[in-house]
Amino acid sequence: MSAGWLSIVGLGPGDAALVTPEVTAALAEASDVIGYFPYVARVAPREGLTLHGSDNRVELDRARLALELAAKGARVVVVSSGDPGVFAMASAVFEALEAAPKEWRDLDIRVLPGITAMLAASARAGAPLGHDFCAINLSDNLKPWALIEKRLRLAVEADFAMAFYNPRSKARPEGFARVLNTLRDVCEPERLILFARAVSTPEEELRVVPLAEATPEMADMRTMVIVGSSRTRLIARKGNPLLYTPRSVPEGTA
Incomplete structure (x- = not known):
């Protein structure tokens, strides 16, 4: 050999x-x-x-x-x-x-x-992946859009925080708009979303907005998008706020 x-x-x-x-x-x-x-x-x-x-x-x-x-x-x-x-x-x-x-x-x-990009982005923002979470590749190059939508809806139903890879490319700019529309069908408008672009590089940009204010143009292929669970919180302070998902879920929550 x-x-x-x-x-x-x-x-x-x-x-x-x-x-x-x-x-x-x-x-x-x-x-x-x-x-x-x-x-x-x-x-x-x-x-x-x-x-x-x-x-x-x-x-x-x-x-x-x-x-x-x-x-x-x-x-x-x-x-x-x-x-x-x-x-x-x-x-x-x-x-x-x-x-x-x-x-x-x-x-x-x-x-x-x-x-990973999702862990680097999460660390920069605080701890939005501090409880159960999942990662979804939003590219439909190797899987059908119907499967992406199914996984989005089931992840929201399970109340996972979600990390999105490959959200919006030049070849398929409409895909992330469809993702946001799907989220708006099943999530409250206050659901927090982190847009973390080019993390750990000189071009790094972080932005946290509620789902109601999110637009497709906030993401590109250098952006990691993290959607919080229903329990994800934002701590206001001087400078960048801290985004985190609590470690516990109240008993009886289903």
Whole structure:
């Protein structure tokens, strides 16, 4: 078996200080780094390192390349933003592995976690994910809109706080408007929503508004949207307010 290895890593939300030491060590040992162009651009070039940037819709192609290089003896790092297991490349690599030659299953493959966008956004705002919550990818590229709407409605019924990934792209600007309309069908207008854009970068912006005041233009693909539960609270103070969801639910609540 080849001495190559494959690490699937998360680069965190943007700030280099939020990249874990484990990921930094893997990048220092890598011979090849593979990923979406903007994420590969976050890795400093050096002698002996080949950077393989590619478009955002070729995840399986990236995964197959990574496996092929590792099988030939390369030390391969596949990069994602945030955490590689949350709407990112880890799942794509394993999907490709399942269809690949069986001997590739014996490769040294590791998933190295990173700080997710939803956790970074939550920390910046306070603790809106302080109780039960769920994460939903709002892109309908790989699943139908009807399933997204069903999951939204059921999450509201269960009174989860919700973290939304990929809320509004240039290719489908109408999608987030549909999400807000769905929420307005089933939520009270006072439900608090956090729009956290480009968290941990110089372009960071935080905004908390009630559902009644939320508009589609408040989100783009660099925005993490967190919708509070019915119990999520806002503490006013000087500077940015603190958004949090209490740790407990009154007995008898259903």
